[in-house]
Amino acid sequence: MFQVRRRPVAEGAKGKAAGLAFQGRVGHHRFVPPRATIPHVLPYQGSKRLLAPAIAHYLRAAGRVERLYEPFCGSAAVTLHAAHHGLAQRYVLGDSLSAVVGLWRLVAESPDTVVEHYAGLHADQGPGGVGQFEVARERFNRDRDPRDFLWLCARCVKNAVRFGANGHFNQSADRRRSGTQPRRMADQIRAAGRLLRGRTEFRAGSWLDTLADAGPRDVAYLDPPYFGTSTGGDPRYHQGLDPAQLVEGLRALGRRGVRVVLSYDGRTGDRVYGDALPAELGLVRLEVDAGRSAQATLLGRSDRTVESLYVSQALHAAARGG
Numbered sequence: 001m002f003q004v005r006r007r008p009v010a011e012g013a014k015g016k017a018a019g020l021a022f023q024g025r026v027g028h029h030r031f032v033p034p035r036a037t038i039p040h041v042l043p044y045q046g047s048k049r050l051l052a053p054a055i056a057h058y059l060r061a062a063g064r065v066e067r068l069y070e071p072f073c074g075s076a077a078v079t080l081h082a083a084h085h086g087l088a089q090r091y092v093l094g095d096s097l098s099a100v101v102g103l104w105r106l107v108a109e110s111p112d113t114v115v116e117h118y119a120g121l122h123a124d125q126g127p128g129g130v131g132q133f134e135v136a137r138e139r140f141n142r143d144r145d146p147r148d149f150l151w152l153c154a155r156c157v158k159n160a161v162r163f164g165a166n167g168h169f170n171q172s173a174d175r176r177r178s179g180t181q182p183r184r185m186a187d188q189i190r191a192a193g194r195l196l197r198g199r200t201e202f203r204a205g206s207w208l209d210t211l212a213d214a215g216p217r218d219v220a221y222l223d224p225p226y227f228g229t230s231t232g233g234d235p236r237y238h239q240g241l242d243p244a245q246l247v248e249g250l251r252a253l254g255r256r257g258v259r260v261v262l263s264y265d266g267r268t269g270d271r272v273y274g275d276a277l278p279a280e281l282g283l284v285r286l287e288v289d290a291g292r293s294a295q296a297t298l299l300g301r302s303d304r305t306v307e308s309l310y311v312s313q314a315l316h317a318a319a320r321g322g
């Protein structure tokens with residue numbers, strides 16, 4: 001069960017203690033666990049699969065959504081969840097990593113080629129799977145085939161994509177596991193393809209380009225990389241996003257009347273990621289308790305992951321029935 005609580009948006013971008021204090025609960029929501037029915041194709045660190053039901057609560061409240069935009073889509077967890085529940089008429093998937101967008105396009109338009117490529121690599125990986133991993137990694141860094149990207153995500157350490165300064169995928173193979181079984185992967189790919197086909201547009205590029213035609217009848221779900229997870233020598237994502245650019249983009253979306261749900265900072269145990277966004281954006285800050293973090297579980301700790309959702313006032317009011 002998720003708990004959603006409202007927090008006041010801090011004055012300025014510093015997230016002072018007073019600005020972070022709880023203001024009271026706006027409600028407890030029971031969400032159906034997503035795993036059983038929503039297809040899961042791309043294992044991706046930072047996936048919002050567990051949070052998707054909480055995010056969908058605000059999409060449902062939006063009523064008739066013409067297009068749901070997910071311009072930082074990664075594993076497309078929110079779009080797949082929304083499409084499964086019919087929460088928008090159309091969907092727009094974007095990411096600046098073109099292999100991600102290429103993968104979703106293939107899943108929707110030619111799922112068999114993705115299924116066959118995955119099964120071929122899986123059958124051929126040999127003891128430990130390392131040989132095929134390195135072949136696929138080298139080929140991906142040369143040709144950027146989205147099907148190799150799926151294989152690398154499924155087979156790399158902790159499913160954690162890493163890119164070097166030269167833009168090359170440089171994560172190693174996980175020698176302890178062999179990746180999702182091909183039959184299961186085939187089912188997931190075909191089910192995701194059915195959800196996306198005929199109702200989804202695919203746009204490789206920067207988030208504001210993906211959102212260029214979004215308007216008041218649309219909703220954008222934004223999950224930018226946390227500043228800090230995408231910078232430094234071995235970044236988790238191939239590209240980062242400066243907080244100032246994010247704020248400027250959110251201002252522009254607000255002026256166009258685009259309703260947004262934004263995952264931004266969060267905390268695990270006592271560790272807080274990111275600063276609060278400025279109050280002038282008119283977004284309501286909520287906290288979603290997503291349970292024990294995968295990292296904490298791996299380390300045998302019991303920290304809980306609490307993520308912030310910033311929600312347009314109109315969506316927040318509608319979700320409360322106002």
Ligand SMILES: C[S@@+](CC[C@H](N)C(=O)[O-])C[C@H]1O[C@@H](n2cnc3c(N)ncnc32)[C@H](O)[C@@H]1O
Binds near residue numbers: 049076096226237239
């Ligand atoms: C936190 S992950 C999104 C995870 C996603 N919500 C999921 O459920 O898997 C952030 C994504 O943003 C992409 N990205 C980074 N900078 C971007 C930019 N400026 N415009 C669009 N996408 C960007 C990364 O490639 C990465 O896939």
